[in-house]
Amino acid sequence: MAASSNSSLSGSSLSSDPEDYQPPIWKSYLYQLQQEAPRPKRITCPQEMESRPKYYGREFHGTISRDYADELLAGAEGAYLIRESQRQPGTHTLALRFGHQTLNYRLFYDGKHFVGEKRFESVHDLVTDALITLYIETKAAEYIAKMTTNPIYEHLGYTSLLKDKMVHRLSRGRTEPRRVTFQRDEKISSPLVRRSALKDTPEKQCSYEKIHNFKVHTFRGPHWCEYCANFMWGLIAQGVRCSDCGLNVHKQCSKLVPSDCQPDLRRIKKVFSCDLTTLVKAHNTTRPMVVDMCIREIELRGMKSEGLYRVSGFSEHIEDVRLAFDRDGEKADISASAYADINIIAGALKLYLRDLPIPVITFDLYSKFIQAAKIPNAESRLEAIHENLLQLPPAHYETLRYLMAHLKRVTMFEKDNLMNSENLGIVFGPTLMQPPEQNALTTLNDMRQQKLVVQLIIEHEDVLF
Numbered sequence: 408m409a410a411s412s413n414s415s416l417s418g419s420s421l422s423s424d425p426e427d428y429q430p431p432i433w434k435s436y437l438y439q440l441q442q443e444a445p446r447p448k449r450i451t452c453p454q455e456m457e458s459r460p461k462y463y464g465r466e467f468h469g470t471i472s473r474d475y476a477d478e479l480l481a482g483a484e485g486a487y488l489i490r491e492s493q494r495q496p497g498t499h500t501l502a503l504r505f506g507h508q509t510l511n512y513r514l515f516y517d518g519k520h521f522v523g524e525k526r527f528e529s530v531h532d533l534v535t536d537a538l539i540t541l542y543i544e545t546k547a548a549e550y551i552a553k554m555t556t557n558p559i560y561e562h563l564g565y566t567s568l569l570k571d572k573m574v575h576r577l578s579r580g581r582t583e584p585r586r587v588t589f590q591r592d593e594k595i596s597s598p599l600v601r602r603s604a605l606k607d608t609p610e611k612q613c614s615y616e617k618i619h620n621f622k623v624h625t626f627r628g629p630h631w632c633e634y635c636a637n638f639m640w641g642l643i644a645q646g647v648r649c650s651d652c653g654l655n656v657h658k659q660c661s662k663l664v665p666s667d668c669q670p671d672l673r674r675i676k677k678v679f680s681c682d683l684t685t686l687v688k689a690h691n692t693t694r695p696m697v698v699d700m701c702i703r704e705i706e707l708r709g710m711k712s713e714g715l716y717r718v719s720g721f722s723e724h725i726e727d728v729r730l731a732f733d734r735d736g737e738k739a740d741i742s743a744s745a746y747a748d749i750n751i752i753a754g755a756l757k758l759y760l761r762d763l764p765i766p767v768i769t770f771d772l773y774s775k776f777i778q779a780a781k782i783p784n785a786e787s788r789l790e791a792i793h794e795n796l797l798q799l800p801p802a803h804y805e806t807l808r809y810l811m812a813h814l815k816r817v818t819m820f821e822k823d824n825l826m827n828s829e830n831l832g833i834v835f836g837p838t839l840m841q842p843p844e845q846n847a848l849t850t851l852n853d854m855r856q857q858k859l860v861v862q863l864i865i866e867h868e869d870v871l872f
Contacts, residue, residue: 433631436550437543438638444542445485445505447534452488460499462516463489466530470496473511480504487534489514503534505541512537525644536642543640555660560634615801617651617668617684621661624648634660650674651685677733680762684802694806696737701756702813704741709749710816711823716834720751728755760810761838767807768860770843772798777840780856780863792863793871807839811868818865832862 451465459467468476470491480486486504491497501514501522512522519526520533527533544551625643632639632646634656639645646657651670670689675681678697686695709715724746731739732755741752760767768776772795779791796804814831821827836857842849864871 433638434636435638437547437640438629440543440546441539441638441640444539447531447538448483448486449531450479450483450486450488458491460516462520463499463530467491467499473502473509476502476511477509480509485534485538487530489530501530501534503537505538506545510541527643532642539641554635554637555663558634558660558663559636560664615684615688616666617670617688618666619649619654619661619664619668620651620685621647621654621656622650623658624655626655630655632657632660634664651689678736679729679733679759680764682764683767683806684800687802690736694802694809695759697732697756697759698806698810700737700739700741701752701759702809704752705749705756706813706816708743709753710820712749713823713825715749715817715824715826716753716757717826717830718750720748720754722754724748724751725754725758728752729758732759757834757838760835765803766839766841767803767810768840769799769803770841773840773842776860777853777856780859789863789867789871792860796864796871807864808868808872811864811872814865815868828862828865829858831865832858832860836861 449464449466450468452468456467456469458469466487467489468479470493472493476488476490479488480502481504483504484507488502490500490502492500499514501512503510503512514530515521517526519528520530521527522533522537525533525536527536623644624647626639626645630639630645631637633654637657639655639657646655647661648655649668651674652668653671653674654664654668656664668685668688670685672689675685675689678686678695683695687693690696692699705715712718728739728741728746728751731741741755746752766773775795775798776792779788779795782788782791796807799807814828814835817824817826817831818828836854836859837850839861840853840857842853
């Protein structure tokens with residue numbers, strides 16, 4: 408049944424240029440079924456009901472029995488009415504005729520009408536959507552169950568091309584994590600002081616993967632799923648859309664879409680408080696521009712500044728820098744002519760890192776780093792930190808690597824700036840590491856370990872990355 412009703416996909420074009428991409432001919436079977444679905448028929452009450460709630464119309468029949476409602480709806484597919492429950496006065500039931508039987512649904516109103524997850528402006532819209540869903544899921548249950556088994560997603564030209572370009576670009580611009588072991592050598596005073604005996608093991612293969620940020624969406628006009636090529640049926644909330652790249656799919660198909668979101672800059676509204684991986688993928692960079700630009704400016708004119716990163720800049724000026732990045736992106740002016748006080752730039756960098764929705768050291772690895780810091784043996788402790796670093800998402804790993812190399816250079820000017828690795832650990836510990844439960848007591852209890860983790864990564868960044 409389904410195969411004969413579907414349009415062919417042979418019309419798709421796999422151009423080498425995303426701009427020349429032509430979508431496939433979408434499968435029309437479910438769209439045809441939606442057009443065939445019964446239309447709503449309101450059964451009005453012949454008399455005015457004093458007990459009728461103001462948000463219902465003449466379809467409200469007051470307190471009537473199920474049997475009487477069934478009589479009123481008999482013989483008319485799509486007919487509906489609203490009645491007050493005899494068993495639970497004050498509650499309301501939508502009675503709907505479908506498939507030669509009367510279906511009864513508990514009806515709610517909280518400013519919008521609903522019987523399930525979807526909320527509607529009118530009862531008529533609710534019934535329209537319900538009839539479409541019931542009709543399609545009845546007529547095409549087997550087809551719907553199988554529609555994800557032969558997806559077109561991997562064959563869409565723009566999808567594979569953008570992914571290949573991104574992997575190629577990032578593979579040229581970042582350092583892959585190295586897996587190392589820390590081992591004693593009698594000829595070396597301490598393997599924890601300088602780069603020492605390293606035993607290379609297979610590198611961790613990484614790519615900048617990003618899961619899609621799907622949210623329920625109401626599509627105006629006909630829309631087809633970009634995963635299975637089938638029509639997205641219903642009146643509202645027909646599917647989900649990725650708020651970062653705009654991919655439109657069925658809710659059930661969204662669970663099968665690969666983690667290959669390529670964010671669209673037009674959808675990224677700001678730089679600060681934006682997910683780190685989302686930002687770097689949207690801008691085709693290996694690290695956030697804020698990190699690169701702030702560190703470049705600090706190393707140009709601030710490495711000898713006393714109390715660098717510890718002394719706070721003027722908060723209003725730091726906010727100005729944030730707004731400049733959100734507005735102008737990489738064209739933001741953070742030069743000395745715009746902000747003479749280097750502490751403003753340092754403060755903006757800390758603010759950016761602190762406001763990330765997922766910290767640089769991610770929530771799911773937080774406890775592992777805290778436990779690693781508690782290991783009494785110095786070499787085992789460093790080994791555990793290294794293993795945890797390898798588990799960071801690639802964009803987080805690369806950002807932390809770059810930042811730690813910078814902070815190591817900051818410590819080389821300790822005589823002037825008075826900032827050693829311990830002081831920087833105190834400053835950056837709570838900035839880079841935040842407990843997932845956001846508990847103030849947990850943060851207070853973990854402060855020593857947070858400081859130690861960052862301190863050790865700074866001191867041994869040449870070995871750990």
